[in-house]
Amino acid sequence: MAPSCLLYYIGLNKKLKGLVHHCLFFDADFDVHGKEIYKTKSWPTDPLFYVSVSSLTDNTVAPEGCENLVLLIPVATGLEGDTEALRDKYLDRILERFEKKTGQSVRDAIIYKKSYSVSNFTEDYNSFKGNAYGLANTLMQTAIFRPSCRSIKIKNLFYTGQLTVPGPGVPPSLISGEVVSKEVLKDFG
Numbered sequence: 001m002a003p004s005c006l007l008y009y010i011g012l013n014k015k016l017k018g019l020v021h022h023c024l025f026f027d028a029d030f031d032v033h034g035k036e037i038y039k040t041k042s043w044p045t046d047p048l049f050y051v052s053v054s055s056l057t058d059n060t061v062a063p064e065g066c067e068n069l070v071l072l073i074p075v076a077t078g079l080e081g082d083t084e085a086l087r088d089k090y091l092d093r094i095l096e097r098f099e100k101k102t103g104q105s106v107r108d109a110i111i112y113k114k115s116y117s118v119s120n121f122t123e124d125y126n127s128f129k130g131n132a133y134g135l136a137n138t139l140m141q142t143a144i145f146r147p148s149c150r151s152i153k154i155k156n157l158f159y160t161g162q163l164t165v166p167g168p169g170v171p172p173s174l175i176s177g178e179v180v181s182k183e184v185l186k187d188f189g
């Protein structure tokens with residue numbers, strides 16, 4: 001299965017300067033974080049992270065003068081100790097780096113905060129070991145090697161979405177709808 005992630009949904013009572021909609025923080029050791037996700041399967045020591053500032057390109061997602069952020073830290077699946085205290089610790093650490101890199105304060109402007117991680121993926125979606133993205137993108141699980149959109153057990157049962165062909169992500173999931181509709185038409189058209 002794919003890894004999980006630690007997500008933060010943050011509302012700020014001010015606008016940020018010098019940012020773009022998608023920001024990737026590769027300011028820590030990628031190899032160490034990669035090993036912690038895939039090999040040792042442990043909480044990261046100094047994680048890389050992604051920040052989406054959607055209010056920069058869409059003024060309907062935050063009130064005037066405010067900013068809407070989503071922060072994402074990739075983490076391993078099946079992690080124990082996914083507590084609010086641990087999540088707060090990671091948020092503080094990445095926001096400290098964020099502030100240093102962008103030269104502005106953020107932590108004192110937070111007016112909304114929600115987090116989501118391994119235990120939520122398990123509880124809300126019965127996701128195996130709390131993974132966030134379903135089947136991993138390995139060669140033998142790609143394209144024609146993925147589970148078929150046609151059930152091999154029940155006639156007239158079809159599947160669509162990221163777990164079947166062609167694969168994960170929003171564009172492939174949409175294509176999956178097109179693929180399965182053609183298959184259905186072959187039988188019922």
Ligand SMILES: Cc1cc2nc3c(=O)[nH]c(=O)nc-3n(C[C@H](O)[C@H](O)[C@H](O)COP(=O)(O)OP(=O)(O)OC[C@H]3O[C@@H](n4cnc5c(N)ncnc54)[C@H](O)[C@@H]3O)c2cc1C
Nearest residue numbers: 005007072132133160161162163167168169170171172173
């Ligand atoms: C944190 C995160 C970041 C991502 N970032 C990107 C990105 O930047 N770009 C990208 O392309 N993709 C991204 N993805 C992947 C992308 O979101 C998914 O591949 C895509 O949304 C899958 O679409 P889907 O329709 O197959 O499934 P989903 O969007 O998961 O839809 C399945 C729906 O079925 C509902 N459901 C489940 N069980 C039942 C039931 N029994 N009865 C009724 N309804 C049910 C669920 O509630 C859900 O609404 C990301 C995913 C995550 C988790």
